[in-house]
Amino acid sequence: MFGDKMQGATGGQESMELPVKPDIRVNVIRDAHQCELMLQCTNPNTVPPLLGDLHAALAEKGVTYGINEEFLKSLTQDPIFNKQLVVAQGKKPTVGQDGSLRFLISTERDLRPAIREDGTADYKDLGYVHNVEKGQPLCDIIPPEKGEDGMDVLGQVLEGIYGKEAPSPQGLGTEISEDGRQLLAAVSGNAVVHKNVVTVQEVLKIKGNVDNSTGDIYFVGDVYIDGDVYSGFTVSGVNLIIRGNVEGATLIAAGDVSLAQGMNGMNRGVINAVGSVKARYLQNCTIKAEGDVYADTIMYSNLECDGSVELGGKRATLIGGRSYLAGRLIAKTLGTEAHTATEINMATTGMAAKRQVEQLSANIQTIDGEIIKLVQSLNRLDSLRKQNRLTQEHAAIIQQIKERYIALNSDRKNVVAALEEIKSRQLQESSLNSYIECKGRIHTGVRITFGPLTYNVQDSFVNCRIGIIDGDIKVSTL
Numbered sequence: 001m002f003g004d005k006m007q008g009a010t011g012g013q014e015s016m017e018l019p020v021k022p023d024i025r026v027n028v029i030r031d032a033h034q035c036e037l038m039l040q041c042t043n044p045n046t047v048p049p050l051l052g053d054l055h056a057a058l059a060e061k062g063v064t065y066g067i068n069e070e071f072l073k074s075l076t077q078d079p080i081f082n083k084q085l086v087v088a089q090g091k092k093p094t095v096g097q098d099g100s101l102r103f104l105i106s107t108e109r110d111l112r113p114a115i116r117e118d119g120t121a122d123y124k125d126l127g128y129v130h131n132v133e134k135g136q137p138l139c140d141i142i143p144p145e146k147g148e149d150g151m152d153v154l155g156q157v158l159e160g161i162y163g164k165e166a167p168s169p170q171g172l173g174t175e176i177s178e179d180g181r182q183l184l185a186a187v188s189g190n191a192v193v194h195k196n197v198v199t200v201q202e203v204l205k206i207k208g209n210v211d212n213s214t215g216d217i218y219f220v221g222d223v224y225i226d227g228d229v230y231s232g233f234t235v236s237g238v239n240l241i242i243r244g245n246v247e248g249a250t251l252i253a254a255g256d257v258s259l260a261q262g263m264n265g266m267n268r269g270v271i272n273a274v275g276s277v278k279a280r281y282l283q284n285c286t287i288k289a290e291g292d293v294y295a296d297t298i299m300y301s302n303l304e305c306d307g308s309v310e311l312g313g314k315r316a317t318l319i320g321g322r323s324y325l326a327g328r329l330i331a332k333t334l335g336t337e338a339h340t341a342t343e344i345n346m347a348t349t350g351m352a353a354k355r356q357v358e359q360l361s362a363n364i365q366t367i368d369g370e371i372i373k374l375v376q377s378l379n380r381l382d383s384l385r386k387q388n389r390l391t392q393e394h395a396a397i398i399q400q401i402k403e404r405y406i407a408l409n410s411d412r413k414n415v416v417a418a419l420e421e422i423k424s425r426q427l428q429e430s431s432l433n434s435y436i437e438c439k440g441r442i443h444t445g446v447r448i449t450f451g452p453l454t455y456n457v458q459d460s461f462v463n464c465r466i467g468i469i470d471g472d473i474k475v476s477t478l
Contacts, residue, residue: 019047022081024057032152035063035088041081048079058088064155066090093150093158099166102140105130107193111215124233126215129204130191133220138191138198139169139183141176173200188220209244210235222255231266239275248285256291265301276307292327304348316440324348329436335443335457342446347434347468360419367412374405423452435467437478442466448473 023040035058039049054072058064066089075085106127114125132138144163151157170176171194175186185191189202204219209227216234217223223237228244229251235242239255248266251257256275263269265285271277276291283299290306296313300320303309308327311318316332322343323329335342381398384390434450436442438461446457448466455466455473463478 017043017045020045021053022046022049022079024049024053026057026061026063027084028061028063028153032154032156033090033092034086035061035066035153036084037087038084039075039079039081046081048076051076054087062154063088064153065151066153088153090152090158091150093160094147095161096145096147096163098163099144100142101166101169101196102142103169103193103198104137104139105132105191105193105198109192111213113215124216128214129217129219131218131220132185132188132191132200134185134188136185137177137182138174138185138200141166141169141181141183143181167196169196169198171197171199173202174198190219190221204237210249231268257289262295280313298323318342318344325434327433331436331438332440333443334436334438334441335446337443339443339445342443344436344446344448346436346448346450357419357422360415360422363415364412364419367408367415371405371408371412374401374408377401378405435465437465439463439478 020043023042025038025040027036027038028034029036037054037057051072054075058067068087068089071085071087109127109130111126111128114122114127116122144165146162147160149157149160168176169183173185173187173189175184176182177184183198185200187200187202189200190204192199192201201221203222203224204217205224205226206214206217207226208214209230210217210225210233211228211230214233217236218234219237221237222239223235223241225235225240225242225244229235229242229246229249231248234250234252236252238253240251240253240257241260242251242258243260245261246259246263246265246269248268249263250270251263251272253271253273253275255273257271257273257277257279259277259279262279262281262283263271263285264281264283267284269285271282271285271287271289273289273291275289276293277287277289278294280295281297281299282295282301282303283297284301286302287293287298288304292307293303293305293309295309295311297315297317297319298309298311298321299317302321303323303325305324306326309318309323309325309329309331311329311331316330318329318331318334319336320340320342322345324345326348329344329346334344378398378401381390381394381401384394436448440462442457442461442464444457444460448455448457450468450473453468453473455475461475465476465478467474467476469476
C-alpha cells in the first residue's frame with residue numbers, strides 16, 4: 001500500500017511542469033509608423049513576460065521611439081496572450097501652412113467716392129483706375145511653410161511636409177521677381193485683379209461715357225473712350241481717343257488728343273496736349289497743343305499752338321477767339337461776313353517762348369516798380385539835405401540806394417535786351433516758317449499779328465497768302 005502511494009506521489013511530481021515564458025513576437029508595420037507585439041501562449045504554465053524581455057524583443061527589431069511604457073508594464077502584470085497589441089506609435093509629420101498671396105494694390109473696384117481729409121466726399125474720384133508704374137510691386141507671394149518633422153518607431157526622422165504653393169497671380173503685363181517672392185508690373189498701366197490674377201492694362205478702354213458712373217479718369221497710358229465726356233469731368237492720359245462728343249470737360253494728354261466728333265466746351269472746356277490735336281469741331285473752348293492742330297472748324301475758342309493749324313473739310317473755318325501759332329495756318333475761311341472779331345497771332349515761337357516773353361515783361365514791371373520806390377526814397381532824403389538834417393546814417397542809406405539804383409538799371413537793360421532778342425527772333429522765324437494760306441475768304445474783323453507787326457483786315461480777301469516779306473506783313477494771291 002505504501003509502496004503504491006509513494007509511486008503515485010513520485011508520479012505526481014514528475015507530472016508537474018516548470019513555468020514557461022511566453023513567446024514574444026514583434027512586427028513593425030505601416031511603414032515603420034507602428035509596432036505590434038504578440039505574446040504567444042504555448043503552454044498552460046505560461047507566465048507573464050518580464051519587462052526586460054519585452055524591451056529586448058523591441059530592441060532586436062530596432063524599435064526605439066514611441067514605446068508605450070505604461071502598457072508594457074501592464075503586460076507584465078496582466079498579460080494579453082495571442083493578440084496583436086500596438087506597443088509603439090510613431091509621430092506623423094505635419095503639413096505646413098499653404099502659400100498665400102498678399103496683394104499690395106486694391107483688389108476691388110467698388111467705385112465709391114473718395115473721402116477728403118476734411119471728411120467730405122469727392123464724387124469725381126471713384127477709384128475707376130488703379131495706376132501702377134513699371135517695376136512697382138503688386139503682390140507678395142508668400143511661400144508655403146514646412147510642417148513639423150515626425151519620427152517612426154525605428155527612430156528615423158520623417159521630414160515635415162510643405163503646404164501647397166500659392167496659385168500664380170501672374171497675368172498679362174506682370175512679371176515674377178527673380179527671387180519668386182513678388183509680382184511686379186512689367187509695364188505702366190491700370191492694374192486689375194480678377195480671381196487672384198493681376199493684369200496690367202497699358203490701354204484703358206471705357207465702353208461707355210465718362211460721367212458720374214466713372215468719375216474723373218487719370219491714367220498713365222492711352223485712353224480709349226467709346227462714349228461722350230460730360231461737363232465738369234477730367235480725362236488725363238498719354239494719348240486720348242474719344243469717339244463721342246466732349247462737353248465742358250478737361251482733356252490732358254502727354255501725347256495726342258483725337259476726337260472723332262469734337263468739343264463744345266461751353267466756355268470752360270480745355271484741351272491740353274503735348275502732342276497734336278485732331279477734331280471735327282472745336283467750339284467755345286481753350287486748346288493748348290505743343291504739336292499741330294487739325295480740325296474742320298474752330299469757333300470762338302482760344303488756341304495756343306507750337307506747331308501749325310490745318311483746317312480742312314467742307315468748312316475749314318476759323319471764327320472768333322484768339323489764336324497763337326508758331327507755324328502756319330491753312331484754312332478756307334477766316335472770320336465771318338458779320339465781321340466777328342477774330343484775333344490771329346502768328347510766329348509766337350511756341351508757348352514756351354510766349355511764357356518767356358510774359359515773364360520778362362513781368363520782370364521789367366517789377367524792376368520799374370522798385371526803381372520808383374528808390375527814387376521816392378531819394379526825394380525824401382533830399383528834402384532832409386535841404387533842411388541840413390542829414391545824419392551819417394542817412395548818408396549811408398543814400399549810398400546804398402544809389403548802388404541799388406545802378407544795379408536795377410543794369411538788370412533792366414539786360415531784361416529788355418533779352419526781350420527784344422526774342423521778338424526779333426520771332427520776326428525772323430515768321431518770315432521763313434509762319435504764314436497764312438486762305439483758300440477761301442478772309443473777312444473784315446480779322447486782326448493778324450506777326451511778332452510786333454499788326455495787320456487789321458479792312459477789306460475781305462479771297463484765295464490769298466499772308467506772310468512777312470521785306471520786314472513787313474504782305475498779302476499775295478495764291
